[in-house]
Amino acid sequence: MNDVAKRINPDWQAAQQRLDSFLREKRNAGKEGRSLTEGLEPRARELVSGVLRHRTRLESFWQDHVKKPPKGRLRVFMLLALWDAVRGDRTQSMAQVVDHAVSQIALHCSPREKNFANAVLRKAAPQARAEWTLKKIPKGSDWPVYFSHPASLVQRWRKTFGTEATAKLLAWNNTPGQNFLRWRDPLSPPPETFVPTPWDGFYHLPDLPWPEIRVLLDSGKAYIQDPATRGVREFLDSFSGTRFLDACAAPGGKTLLVADTLDLHHRKDFQFVAMDKEGPRLMRLQENLQNAGLGQTIHLFSGNLGYPLVPQLHKAGLPPTFDAILLDVPCSNTGVFRRRPEARWHWSEKALASLAGQQLEFLQNAASAITPSGLLLYSTCSLEEEENQGVVDHFLNSPVGRGFMLEKSRLYLPWIDGHDGAGLFALRQLSK
Ligand SMILES: C[S@@+](CC[C@H](N)C(=O)[O-])C[C@H]1O[C@@H](n2cnc3c(N)ncnc32)[C@H](O)[C@@H]1O
Numbered sequence: 001m002n003d004v005a006k007r008i009n010p011d012w013q014a015a016q017q018r019l020d021s022f023l024r025e026k027r028n029a030g031k032e033g034r035s036l037t038e039g040l041e042p043r044a045r046e047l048v049s050g051v052l053r054h055r056t057r058l059e060s061f062w063q064d065h066v067k068k069p070p071k072g073r074l075r076v077f078m079l080l081a082l083w084d085a086v087r088g089d090r091t092q093s094m095a096q097v098v099d100h101a102v103s104q105i106a107l108h109c110s111p112r113e114k115n116f117a118n119a120v121l122r123k124a125a126p127q128a129r130a131e132w133t134l135k136k137i138p139k140g141s142d143w144p145v146y147f148s149h150p151a152s153l154v155q156r157w158r159k160t161f162g163t164e165a166t167a168k169l170l171a172w173n174n175t176p177g178q179n180f181l182r183w184r185d186p187l188s189p190p191p192e193t194f195v196p197t198p199w200d201g202f203y204h205l206p207d208l209p210w211p212e213i214r215v216l217l218d219s220g221k222a223y224i225q226d227p228a229t230r231g232v233r234e235f236l237d238s239f240s241g242t243r244f245l246d247a248c249a250a251p252g253g254k255t256l257l258v259a260d261t262l263d264l265h266h267r268k269d270f271q272f273v274a275m276d277k278e279g280p281r282l283m284r285l286q287e288n289l290q291n292a293g294l295g296q297t298i299h300l301f302s303g304n305l306g307y308p309l310v311p312q313l314h315k316a317g318l319p320p321t322f323d324a325i326l327l328d329v330p331c332s333n334t335g336v337f338r339r340r341p342e343a344r345w346h347w348s349e350k351a352l353a354s355l356a357g358q359q360l361e362f363l364q365n366a367a368s369a370i371t372p373s374g375l376l377l378y379s380t381c382s383l384e385e386e387e388n389q390g391v392v393d394h395f396l397n398s399p400v401g402r403g404f405m406l407e408k409s410r411l412y413l414p415w416i417d418g419h420d421g422a423g424l425f426a427l428r429q430l431s432k
Helices: 010-023 042-060 072-086 094-108 111-132 140-146 151-161 163-173 210-218 227-235 253-261 280-291 309-315 349-367 389-396
Strands: 180-183 202-204 222-224 243-246 271-276 298-302 322-328 370-380 404-412 422-429
Touching (some): 010 072, 042 072, 042 140, 072 094, 072 111, 094 111, 140 151, 227 253, 227 422, 253 280, 253 322, 280 298, 322 349, 349 389, 389 404
Parallel strands (some): 243 271, 322 370
Antiparallel strands (some): 180 202
16 A cells, blocks of 8 residues: 555545535535535545435445444445445556555544455455446336435335336436536626526536636626526516515525516616525525625515514515515425435435425415515425425415415426426416
8 A cells, every 4th residue: 555545535534524424413414505515625525426326326335245234434434435436437446446445444443444344345346346337227126226215215206207207317316417507697798618508598517617617606797506497587577566575595596596587787666585594594695695796686684484474574674565476495305316415315205294384384474475466486496296286286275375376387307307306386366
């Protein structure tokens, strides 16, 4: 083992720490809207994402070689080692990959654990590398392990979307996520390095050094945003009101999209309020609005949709009703698993039921703050019926919802649309 391999590899260390806190401590990492990989260097990010995307398949390679599966920190290091063995970079020989992994384990774990890892990895890593790219996909009952998704979710998708579509969705989720930028500056075209997409205003994230992209983001000229958000723009096409509330606004992606769609910079008569619950996300929202040059134009409001909205608006001296409210609710994120590889490990039927209950509550609390004939836009980044049409049906059958009708709806499916999945519903209040 050479001296370089015996030094702490900062990418491995950063990746190990993130994964450890996620897998071991079962922290809510990623749940509060920050991705688990946020702030990591590209190589560490790739390691964390790879392990999260392929966790159970990677673990399957050590099964035949261990009596008791590794736990805690050792488990995380062994997952990193196996991911290093199978990922695209074949410039390193298998011996080099295992030597490096064992040297890192020696620096962080006990001598016994190092010996265990050494013995297991010498067999499991070459096997994983040899079998990884074999094209044959196993039979459906093995999909949860092969595609590293919760079994109950795979089963649910096969029932809802069918076997073929589920295989496409699972494969989509395990492909490294593409990022897109929305160009915001109407006065200048985007740089020539920007590659257009089929969706107006959206570009593939250009292959530029990150500091150059950062400059564009900080100047407000561009915003990292998935084309699945474009439905909101389309649904506001004929909107002619003058009061808009974005009630689940942080960190502000859709707020900016709506503001740009409504040409807010040039509307002196317009009242735009962006709301989220008290906390760090509200601060991020404020920062993003300032970067976008909308800090003075959009009024920031800390409110809680777990309670009726009108009294909160009244207390804050804001108008009690709005011509349109956007409710981009917290959800199971099943439409964005590709970009958020940690989200699949938060999935459970119980969590889904609880989210659907909360979503209905949010809709009902927001509904009374809509002006007659106004528009309630309900949006999710979920593929699940319970969080989309299911919530909307419950709402329309509730006392407050009976005053609304479903005007139009859209469900984006990643394997068909080629971007994130999302649900969007336009609920029109019937005039009283
Ligand atoms: C899907 S995210 C919104 C993303 C945002 N619309 C965007 O495009 O950047 C859901 C938001 O709901 C907020 N939220 C969660 N519980 C809330 C509550 N009780 N009241 C208000 N907002 C809440 C979360 O803080 C989160 O920012």
